[in-house]
Amino acid sequence: MVDDYDFHGTHPAAPRPDAVPVRWTPVQQRPGAARVRAYTCECLSLVFEQCMAGGQGFIRRYDRSVLPWGIAESPRVRVVDAIALWRQLMNGEAR
Structure with a gap:
């Protein structure tokens, strides 16, 4: 077993x-909770979440700077x- 203590997530x-x-x-406050399907690494000051709620999708951005x-x-x-937008953000094709 390899001792790997580098537990980083996805970096866009x-x-x-x-x-x-x-x-x-x-x-905006909306009824019902959003489900997070994917997220970027917490080590960055800018964190993204791919979310779904009410049959729609969206990206949530946290600027922790x-x-x-x-x-x-x-x-x-x-x-x-x-x-598709999530892929664009992860590939640097959207900002």
């Missing part, structure tokens, strides 16, 4: 110069479109 790629901007908006943390969400869209 740095945004490319031609990265598509995401329309981040403040979190400021206090209180800045929390914003992408528009709620079809799940397949939210998965």
Whole structure:
């Protein structure tokens, strides 16, 4: 057994110069809980979560470089479109 104490999660790629901007908006209180399907590593100051709620998908962004943390969400869209946005963020194609 290998002793591996480096338990890092996914790190998104740095945004490319031609990265598509995401329309981040403040979190709005909505009924029902969101399910987190994927997330980025907690060691970074900018953390993303891929979420689903009410049959829609969206990305939640936590900016932990400021206090209180800045929390914003992408528009709620079809799940397949939210998965595509997640891939874009992870590949540096969106910011």
